Amino acid sequence: MGTLRTAIHALGELVWPRVCLLCDAAMPPEPSPVCLCPACQTALDSDAFSTCSRCASSIGPHVPVSDRCPRCEKENYRFASAQRLGVYDGPLREAVLSMKNPNQEALAETLGLFWGEQSRARLLASKPQLLVPVPLHWRRRWERGYNQSEGLARGMGLALGLPVASWAVRRIRPTPSQTTQTPAERRKNVVGAFAGTRFARVEGLRILLIDDVLTTGATSDAVTEVLLAAGAARVDVAVLAHR
Numbered sequence: 675m676g677t678l679r680t681a682i683h684a685l686g687e688l689v690w691p692r693v694c695l696l697c698d699a700a701m702p703p704e705p706s707p708v709c710l711c712p713a714c715q716t717a718l719d720s721d722a723f724s725t726c727s728r729c730a731s732s733i734g735p736h737v738p739v740s741d742r743c744p745r746c747e748k749e750n751y752r753f754a755s756a757q758r759l760g761v762y763d764g765p766l767r768e769a770v771l772s773m774k775n776p777n778q779e780a781l782a783e784t785l786g787l788f789w790g791e792q793s794r795a796r797l798l799a800s801k802p803q804l805l806v807p808v809p810l811h812w813r814r815r816w817e818r819g820y821n822q823s824e825g826l827a828r829g830m831g832l833a834l835g836l837p838v839a840s841w842a843v844r845r846i847r848p849t850p851s852q853t854t855q856t857p858a859e860r861r862k863n864v865v866g867a868f869a870g871t872r873f874a875r876v877e878g879l880r881i882l883l884i885d886d887v888l889t890t891g892a893t894s895d896a897v898t899e900v901l902l903a904a905g906a907a908r909v910d911v912a913v914l915a916h917r
């Protein structure tokens with residue numbers, strides 16, 4: 675019997691990671707579907723700022739939340755609103771960088787699950803019917819082994835009980851890394867980079883578009899354009915981290 679118990683215990687270790695997927699700290703003994711330690715969970719969910727409801731930027735205490743903020747006043751986004759889990763800093767930045775490594779699907783999914791549970795009311799405010807992740811170009815997806823936004827959306831879909839449409843939109847042009855570009859360059863960069871697919875059954879649906887990072891909003895806006903052209907009723911954006 676002892677051997678059997680040891681074998682079952684070993685199997686449990688295999689299927690149930692005992693370390694935090696973000697910092698490798700030992701997890702508390704009671705099993706939880708979110709594989710993040712309590713310290714990481716607290717740090718990830720500590721957005722101290724009010725945010726602009728159009729672009730998810732941090733805004734000062736005296737700016738009306740419903741209005742345009744200085745960062746987006748000249749933008750004409752096609753998405754109805756944008757929200758974030760937090761600022762691109764500290765553990766959230768670590769999380770985004772880790773997800774860029776190959777095969778971090780489990781981390782992306784657990785972050786999506788955590789995010790969905792923490793921000794449930796806010797994420798459901800626009801009454802979304804479908805989650806759509808921002809697609810990667812096939813070449814980058816192949817290099818990375820997965821799409822981090824799709825992993826986030828899958829975890830969030832479990833938390834919110836919403837379906838995920840991973841193939842509604844595809845990236846038809848690889849876009850260079852956006853980190854060294856000016857906002858104008860980024861906007862130009864994503865023009866014509868996305869297209870709808872024959873799997874895009876989005877007519878009349880309210881969609882929540884999921885991405886890991888939002889900087890200028892140009893990528894989210896380009897995907898929103900494709901979804902609206904395919905008949906979506908409304909697109910709102912949720913990003914894990916705002917830069």
Ligand SMILES: [Zn+2]
Binds near residue numbers: 694697714
């Ligand atoms: Zn941790």
Ligand SMILES: [Zn+2]
Binds near residue numbers: 729
């Ligand atoms: Zn704004």
